[in-house]
Amino acid sequence: MSAPQPISNLTQAFEKTGLSSSPRNTVSTSPTTSYMDQYKPSSKASKTLKPFSTGDVKILLLENVNQTALDIFGQQGYQVEFLKTSLPEEELIEKIKDVHAIGIRSKTRLTENVLKHAKHLVAIGCFCIGTNQVDLEFAAKSGIAVFNSPFSNSRSVAELTIAEIIALSRELGDRNMELHNGFWNKKSARCWEVRGKTLGIVGYGHIGSQLSVLAESLGMNVLYYDVTMIMSLGNSKQVGSLAELLNNSDFISLHVPETPDTKQMISTPQLAEMKDGAYLINNSRGTVVDLPALIDALKIGKLAGACIDVYPKEPRANGPHFNGDELLPFIDELKSLKNVILTPHIGGSTEEAQSAIGIEVGTVLSKYLNEGASVGAVNFPEVSLRPLDLDEQNVCRILYIHHNVPGVLKTVNQILSDYNIEKQFSDSRGDIAYLMADVSGVNSDDIKNLYTELEATSYNISTRLLY
Numbered sequence: 388m389s390a391p392q393p394i395s396n397l398t399q400a401f402e403k404t405g406l407s408s409s410p411r412n413t414v415s416t417s418p419t420t421s422y423m424d425q426y427k428p429s430s431k432a433s434k435t436l437k438p439f440s441t442g443d444v445k446i447l448l449l450e451n452v453n454q455t456a457l458d459i460f461g462q463q464g465y466q467v468e469f470l471k472t473s474l475p476e477e478e479l480i481e482k483i484k485d486v487h488a489i490g491i492r493s494k495t496r497l498t499e500n501v502l503k504h505a506k507h508l509v510a511i512g513c514f515c516i517g518t519n520q521v522d523l524e525f526a527a528k529s530g531i532a533v534f535n536s537p538f539s540n541s542r543s544v545a546e547l548t549i550a551e552i553i554a555l556s557r558e559l560g561d562r563n564m565e566l567h568n569g570f571w572n573k574k575s576a577r578c579w580e581v582r583g584k585t586l587g588i589v590g591y592g593h594i595g596s597q598l599s600v601l602a603e604s605l606g607m608n609v610l611y612y613d614v615t616m617i618m619s620l621g622n623s624k625q626v627g628s629l630a631e632l633l634n635n636s637d638f639i640s641l642h643v644p645e646t647p648d649t650k651q652m653i654s655t656p657q658l659a660e661m662k663d664g665a666y667l668i669n670n671s672r673g674t675v676v677d678l679p680a681l682i683d684a685l686k687i688g689k690l691a692g693a694c695i696d697v698y699p700k701e702p703r704a705n706g707p708h709f710n711g712d713e714l715l716p717f718i719d720e721l722k723s724l725k726n727v728i729l730t731p732h733i734g735g736s737t738e739e740a741q742s743a744i745g746i747e748v749g750t751v752l753s754k755y756l757n758e759g760a761s762v763g764a765v766n767f768p769e770v771s772l773r774p775l776d777l778d779e780q781n782v783c784r785i786l787y788i789h790h791n792v793p794g795v796l797k798t799v800n801q802i803l804s805d806y807n808i809e810k811q812f813s814d815s816r817g818d819i820a821y822l823m824a825d826v827s828g829v830n831s832d833d834i835k836n837l838y839t840e841l842e843a844t845s846y847n848i849s850t851r852l853l854y
């Protein structure tokens with residue numbers, strides 16, 4: 388090992404070597420304080436690590452991600468490009484080539500075709516619950532960690548669903564439209580209280596279980612169907628099959644993720660299993676319901692109404708979309724039906740939810756970029772090391788994403804064997820593994836050598852060094 392050099396010499400040294408050109412394979416400088424300090428558990432001042440000098444991190448935020456996230460990234464000094472809409476594929480490919488992190492909501496499709504152009508991308512933040520819009524496997528294989536917000540908008544979806552249950556039961560949408568058009572239609576026939584009625588919930592996760600509690604407080608009976616055994620909240624009861632749920636519920640509300648198993652899980656046979664005059668609510672994903680089958684069931688009066696918040700195809704931006712390429716399939720037929728409430732994917736769209744999601748995803752993305760902590764990643768091993776103390780000098784943090792095959796640790800520890808490993812942690816998920824290690828007593832040449840040797844291993848997917 389060569390003698391320690393001042394850490395401030397390092398940036399220049401690595402610019403010369405060219406090692407700092409890519410954030411996914413690079414070394415970095417370390418600003419001393421930042422927004423992230425407030426999230427650290429210890430009262431002792433911690434050293435905040437960053438992958439580059441602060442101005443270097445580029446983040447692309449699409450789909451009107453909340454201001455709270457912009458504030459977090461701004462405080463970090465990252466370069467942020469903010470767009471209110473998602474982008475067509477060609478434009479997305481152009482923009483993603485340059486950025487180190489991208490923030491999206493439910494509409495931006497990060498497919499293999501898009502991600503293979505993302506040569507510098509380290510992390511993806513889904514500022515929502517669903518992650519079906521991202522090719523998670525390809526991202527993991529490319530060393531890109533994907534984060535989401537698993538429950539910050541759950542309450543908003545559950546509350547919207549409660550509103551819809553009552554609105555359907557009282558035909559509120561139709562009465563509202565009629566009076567807006569100057570037509571007075573005071574009626575009680577086929578309008579019901581929800582008290583004593585049965586709500587059937589498909590998918591008893593964060594949203595489904597929250598909905599269950601709210602529905603019971605209105606005096607509803609709650610049944611639910613889920614592929615896993617889940618503890619009932621209140622007096623709700625899990626049933627053994629989807630058919631049993633459909634047979635016995637006055638309202639069916641869908642809260643499952645988009646997966647191959649949930650694709651068109653409500654189609655003609657399932658609609659036929661529902662009680663005559665029942666109602667269907669889909670606030671999950673557009674692929675879960677076979678819309679032409681639902682339209683038929685509504686037309687023949689099998690169902691008394693439906694609420695739809697999500698569609699197989701959704702426009703990229705707000706505006707009049709019913710006549711262009713982005714026309715929602717079947718919208719004209721849906722619009723013509725009685726007691727059908729259509730909303731533009733607003734289940735999670737409240738100030739509270741969006742603000743909380745901005746903070747949550749903004750924070751985990753910053754922590755991953757700055758410290759390498761992947762806790763909360765949905766496609767990736769979850770690894771974290773406690774932060775470095777401010778007074779720890781000449782310490783380097785190694786972030787080594789690699790193929791999960793025998794022999795890696797032997798090779799890595801051989802490379803690290805000349806240094807003092809302060810702490811090290813590694814975990815795997817499927818074919819991908821992630822090792823974090825802090826080594827002390829390193830100077831700029833040591834860091835350069837460590838980087839070069841790790842990056843050259845046959846197991847390497849991505850190596851980042853922070854200091």
Ligand SMILES: NC(=O)C1=CN([C@@H]2O[C@H](COP(=O)(O)OP(=O)(O)OC[C@H]3O[C@@H](n4cnc5c(N)ncnc54)[C@H](O)[C@@H]3O)[C@@H](O)[C@H]2O)C=CC1
Nearest residue numbers: 516517590591592593594613614642643644670671734735
């Ligand atoms: N309309 C909107 O704005 C929003 C829509 N969503 C959608 O709601 C979905 C559910 O959200 P969470 O409750 O947070 O998810 P979660 O993961 O907490 O719960 C989903 C539940 O569905 C169950 N499940 C999965 N496959 C199933 C199947 N084939 N049959 C029955 N149950 C199945 C799971 O076991 C789990 O308990 C999200 O994946 C997202 O697509 C979420 C937030 C906002």
Ligand SMILES: O=C(O)CCC(=O)C(=O)O
Nearest residue numbers: 492493515516517735736
């Ligand atoms: O608010 C959004 O853009 C997406 C909400 C959603 O569907 C989700 O969180 O999965």
